[in-house]
Amino acid sequence: xxxxxxxxxxxxxxxGEYLVSxxxxxxxxxxxGPDDVKxxxxxxxxxxxxxxxxxxxxDHGVFAEESGKRVGESEYRWVVDPLDGTNNFCSGxxxxxxxxxxxxxxEPILSxxxxxxxxxxxxxxxxxxxxxxxxxxxxxxxVSSDHATIAFVIGIDVLRDEELNARGDELESNLSxxxxxxxxxxxxxxxxxxxxxxxxxxxVCFHPDDVEQHAGWLLAEESGARLANEGDLFVAxxxxxxxxxxxxxx
Numbered sequence: 001x002x003x004x005x006x007x008x009x010x011x012x013x014x015x016g017e018y019l020v021s022x023x024x025x026x027x028x029x030x031x032x033g034p035d036d037v038k039x040x041x042x043x044x045x046x047x048x049x050x051x052x053x054x055x056x057x058x059d060h061g062v063f064a065e066e067s068g069k070r071v072g073e074s075e076y077r078w079v080v081d082p083l084d085g086t087n088n089f090c091s092g093x094x095x096x097x098x099x100x101x102x103x104x105x106x107e108p109i110l111s112x113x114x115x116x117x118x119x120x121x122x123x124x125x126x127x128x129x130x131x132x133x134x135x136x137x138x139x140x141x142x143v144s145s146d147h148a149t150i151a152f153v154i155g156i157d158v159l160r161d162e163e164l165n166a167r168g169d170e171l172e173s174n175l176s177x178x179x180x181x182x183x184x185x186x187x188x189x190x191x192x193x194x195x196x197x198x199x200x201x202x203x204v205c206f207h208p209d210d211v212e213q214h215a216g217w218l219l220a221e222e223s224g225a226r227l228a229n230e231g232d233l234f235v236a237x238x239x240x241x242x243x244x245x246x247x248x249x250x
Contacts, residue, residue, distance in 0.1 A: 001110065001125055003056075008078075008100045008112040009121060011052040015045040015082055015098045016116030023089060023096075023117075039086050042066055045098060046082035053078050053100075065211045077103045081211035085187030099189040101214035111215040111222075113189045122193045124222035130196050137197045139225035141238035148179030148201035148242055151191035155207040168206050171233075171249065175204060178245055192216030196223035198238050202246060205234040 022041045046066045053062065061072035064080040078100060083089060085096030094117050102110040111124040122137075124130040130137050141148075152172055158164040175182045179201065185191055189212050194200040196219050203220065205213065213234070220236040221227060226243035228235045230250045237243040 001128075004102055004110050005112070005123060005125065007052060007056045008102065008110060009114075009123070011049040012098045012100055012112050012114035012121065013116075014052060015048045016114045018048055019045055019083060019089070019096065019098070020116045023092075023094070039083065039090050041089060042083045042086055046080060049080050049082055049098070049100065053080075063210065065209075075104055079103060079108075079211055079214045081189060081209075081215070084189045084212050085185070087186045095185055095187050095190060097187060097190050097193075099212055099215040101218065103214065108214045108218040111218040113193055113215055113219060115190055115193065120193065122196060122219055124196075124219040126218065126222065128222070130219055130223040132193070132197055137223055139196050139198060139220060139223040139236070139238040141198045141201050143201055143239070145179060145201070145239065145242045145245055148239075149181045149183055150175055150179050150202040150204060150242075151183045151185060151188070151195070151200055153184075153188040153191065153203065153205040153208055155205075155209045157209075158207050164207060171204070171206055174249060178242070188212045189216055192219050192236075195220055195225060195236060195238055201239060201242050202235065202237040204236075204246070204249070207232045208234065 019041055043066050046064050059073040061077035062070040081099040089096045097115045099113045101108050109126045113122040122132050154168045158168045191203050195203050225236040235246050
C-alpha cells in the first residue's frame, strides 16, 4: 500500500503542476459540446498520470476519463480523473483538481485527491483512515442543519437523459428545503475533500461519474462521514442531524 500510495501521490502532483502552469498562462484550448467541455489540459494531465502508473505497474488495469479502459493482467485497476472541474478551468475559476483511485477487484482500496492550486493532497486507504497533507481528518461538522451547505453532484449521463434530468431537478429542488445553500461546484472531488475535513455538511450525488466517485466515496467513508446509498443516489454527511433529515430523499 505504501508503494501504491507514493505512486498515486506522485502522479497527481506531476499532473497538478502541469495544470497550474496551463491555468496561470491561460492555456484554455478546449472542445465545447452541448453538455460538456474537454480541454487540451485534460489530455495533457491524463498522459502524465498514466505514464507514471504504467512505469510503476505495467500489469495493472486502468480506466481513465479520456482514454477509456485498459485491461491488465493484475487484480488491480486504477481509475483516473485527470482534471475534475474542466468547466471551471476553462472559465478561469480556480476550483479544479485531479483524482486517482485504486481498486482491487471492484473494491476501492486507495484514494488520492489533489488540489493543485492550494497544494492540498487528500489520501484515504481502506481501513486506515483519511489524511490531508499527512494529518488525520474527520468529516465532522457542528453547523446546524438549517445553516448547512450541501454540495449537489450529477453525472454527465443525467444531462443527456430527459428522465434522469427531470429527476435531478427534483432532487435539487428537494435539497433546497434543507440547510442554507445547495452548492454546485462542477469539481466534485474537491467537494469530497471539503466534506472529509468538515468544511461542507453534505455531498449528494445522483448518477455520478465513476472517475470521480470511487475516490470521493472512499475518502468520505474513511473520514467517518455518514453514508447512505440507494441505486445511483449517494448521500454523505458530516453530521448525524443532517443525515437523518436527508433520508427522505430515498
